Amino acid sequence: MRHSAAVWDYRAAIEHTKDWSGMDQVVLRNPQGASARVSLHGGQVFSWRNEQGEELLFTSSKGIFKPPKQVRGGIPICFPQFGNCGSLEQHGFARSKVWTVDDNPPPLHPNDSHGKSFIDLLLKPSEEDLKCWPYSFELRLRVSLAANGDLALTSRVRNIDGKPFSFSFTYHTYLSVSDISEVRVEGLETLDYLDNLRQRQRFTEQGDALTFESEGEDGGTGVEDAEEGTGKFAEGRSEMERGMTGVVAVDSVDGCNNGFIDLFLYCGFIWQVDRVYLSCPNAIAILDHGRKRTYVIRKDGLPDVAVWNPWEKKSKAMVDFGDEEYKKMLCVDGAVVEKPVTLKPGEEWTGHLVLSAVPSSFCSEYFDLERRGL
Numbered sequence: 001m002r003h004s005a006a007v008w009d010y011r012a013a014i015e016h017t018k019d020w021s022g023m024d025q026v027v028l029r030n031p032q033g034a035s036a037r038v039s040l041h042g043g044q045v046f047s048w049r050n051e052q053g054e055e056l057l058f059t060s061s062k063g064i065f066k067p068p069k070q071v072r073g074g075i076p077i078c079f080p081q082f083g084n085c086g087s088l089e090q091h092g093f094a095r096s097k098v099w100t101v102d103d104n105p106p107p108l109h110p111n112d113s114h115g116k117s118f119i120d121l122l123l124k125p126s127e128e129d130l131k132c133w134p135y136s137f138e139l140r141l142r143v144s145l146a147a148n149g150d151l152a153l154t155s156r157v158r159n160i161d162g163k164p165f166s167f168s169f170t171y172h173t174y175l176s177v178s179d180i181s182e183v184r185v186e187g188l189e190t191l192d193y194l195d196n197l198r199q200r201q202r203f204t205e206q207g208d209a210l211t212f213e214s215e216g217e218d219g220g221t222g223v224e225d226a227e228e229g230t231g232k233f234a235e236g237r238s239e240m241e242r243g244m245t246g247v248v249a250v251d252s253v254d255g256c257n258n259g260f261i262d263l264f265l266y267c268g269f270i271w272q273v274d275r276v277y278l279s280c281p282n283a284i285a286i287l288d289h290g291r292k293r294t295y296v297i298r299k300d301g302l303p304d305v306a307v308w309n310p311w312e313k314k315s316k317a318m319v320d321f322g323d324e325e326y327k328k329m330l331c332v333d334g335a336v337v338e339k340p341v342t343l344k345p346g347e348e349w350t351g352h353l354v355l356s357a358v359p360s361s362f363c364s365e366y367f368d369l370e371r372r373g374l
């Protein structure tokens, strides 16, 4: 139901509730009927709905709601490590810890709360955490829902230890899409990226936008032709899905490849995507042609953007993810990965992300303005 924004009591509209497992969660609502849900388990936003009640974040139907395991979907927070490039568990421990509500957070910029429904959460290390990462810190997260339905996340990490520490940080954002083959990501073209499928080697994005193809679509692609014509496709494809694309790249540079293999290489690159784009612009657009919806991600303090879709084979290997669900999601994360943040004692870092979902017809102008910082 819609209410007048002028008389809307944002504080009263915050509901403290529990999920079915008894875990505390907080629901934010705006006067137009949009909502966001955040769990104290992991500080994870796991629902963001627009004023029509449509869910904008993906959550797997196979998700396991069983702490410390976090549900697959929503926006898990990866801290203090991204991926497995460190001594900690994959993506760090913050997403599997129980956070508290922070009733008295240090002030943020006034615009961060004005006309918004918001909640502040706090994570401090337990004795157990200090054994594997021996630094005292405070990680604060403000989740806010604006009158226009925008979802904002502001994280602040403060070093309250006597020695410096470094960390990576990612808002691992699972966007809900109509069909991955209908999606296009703009804002990453010509940028360098680290490819997690190829030992984090550095490449440069060549396309004018990032797109994702369907496997074996009707109409006969070169890939299918190659499979029938040479019998090598299936073997090569599994190599691709394991990220061993270098084998084919060598073939193409020494000149013994044929047209089939060329196309095969190209399609291999776009099946499974697991990349970290570096030094990205502060606005990225994800266009979903199927739903005629565009997500705009604006960020500050988060120079990198991680993009992940597990595609078919990895989907089947994940116990908490449906075999076909890769078609319905795309992770596009505001991140600090390549150059971790270092904080001296007493210093603080802030990483700010705003997600908007707008009809694609309104988007070009909106996105252009955002890109120009207007």
Ligand SMILES: O=P(O)(O)OC[C@H]1O[C@@H](O)[C@H](O)[C@@H](O)[C@@H]1O
Binding pocket: 083, 090, 091, 172, 196, 274, 275, 306, 308
């Ligand atoms: O299964 P997890 O730990 O939630 O990670 C999911 C994916 O997260 C992505 O960010 C990583 O780049 C992938 O390599 C990883 O598979």
